[in-house]
């Protein structure tokens with residue numbers, strides 16, 4: 001049977017939509033592993049564009065103060081513990097080699113996955129879980145939560161958690177909003193659904209495809225005890241994330257030398273009841 005989900009996923013990847021992706025930027029388009037399908041193959045009725053006006057986004061620091069039990073930008077500053085996080089995967093171009101590195105370095109991380117990509121690459125999600133990493137939700141289609149009604153948001157979250165449960169055998173209560181966009185209404189929805197909203201305090205901006213040593217230097221200079229570091233192990237097909245693994249390798253080496261310990265987000269934030 002023709003797999004529509006795969007076609008939508010591939011077209012989504014081709015057309016972009018991932019955190020921080022600036023489509024006006026010129027990037028290396030050297031990936032030739034996966035050829036995109038033509039857009040006309042897609043049944044446009046399946047994923048209708050959003051028609052609503054964009055609601056106002058609220059500053060995440062403000063939200064963390066208003067909802068300290070639900071929204072987190074970083075962890076306690078009393079110990080030199082930090083958390084590496086990776087968004088927008090699983091992506092076969094990056095995730096496997098990243099998992100190899102984390103295993104070799106005995107570094108646990110936290111992955112915020114897109115439901116559509118978990119359905120496409122469940123074995124990579126399973127490997128993350130099997131190797132001790134934490135898994136969170138990043139919505140099914142990487143849609144900005146604040147532009148959805150609460151009912152639509154719940155559908156995105158439920159579809160993602162169904163995909164995660166099928167892949168790894170358990171659901172997640174960790175959530176990272178696509179584009180980091182949140183407001184009070186959506187924080188209260190996430191709280192009522194039992195999720196913790198995990199933002200970040202250090203942004204690697206790895207999607208800009210800067211040289212790996214530059215990415216690593218920016219991160220290492222910005223890290224403080226309790227930092228939550230944002231990286232990406234997935235992107236649309238014409239975004240070059242090939243430097244991410246090299247940058248992360250350098251960050252791990254330098255931060256270990258500085259006395260930092262890497263932990264998962266649930267461990268950093270001491271979130272009881274969260275799947276590890």
Ligand SMILES: [Zn+2]
Nearest residue numbers: 018019087088
């Ligand atoms: Zn994202």
